[in-house]
Structures are given as C-alpha cells and as structure tokens.
Amino acid sequence: MVVWIVVALVVVPFVLLGLAARPVLTSVRRLRRAAVALQRHAGAAAELQTTAAALQVRAGELQARAANAQQQIAAIRSRRGG
Numbered sequence: 001m002v003v004w005i006v007v008a009l010v011v012v013p014f015v016l017l018g019l020a021a022r023p024v025l026t027s028v029r030r031l032r033r034a035a036v037a038l039q040r041h042a043g044a045a046a047e048l049q050t051t052a053a054a055l056q057v058r059a060g061e062l063q064a065r066a067a068n069a070q071q072q073i074a075a076i077r078s079r080r081g082g
Helices: 002-080
Strands: none
C-alpha cells in the first residue's frame, strides 16, 4: 500500500509536468521556425536595401545627364534663334 502512495507521489507529478511542458515545447518549435524565417527575410531585406542604394545612385546619375541634355537642347535652340 505504501508503495502505491510513493509511486503516486513521484510518478503522477512527472506525468503532469510532461503534459504541461508539451504545449510549451510545441510553441518553442514554432518560435524557432519563425525566427529562422525572420532571419531569411532580414537577409533578403538587406539585399534589397543594397540594390535600392545602387538604384538611387544610378537615378542621380541619370538625373544629372538629363539636366545636361536639357542645357544642351536650350543652347542649340538659342543658337538657332528659336
């Protein structure tokens, strides 16, 4: 009889602990997967940021070329008297 009481006092809490820990461990796995996905997205965002910076530089160069072309057009028109 005493053995059953000891088993109940030792085994039952471990079973309850296991049942309580199961949802927590499941959440930890989901969180880990989400963290990996976020790291992937952060890498992609960093690449996009680099590309955007390069495009911004290129846009500035094109804007300078367009302004130069406009000045050349204005100079040609003024020489033609037009």
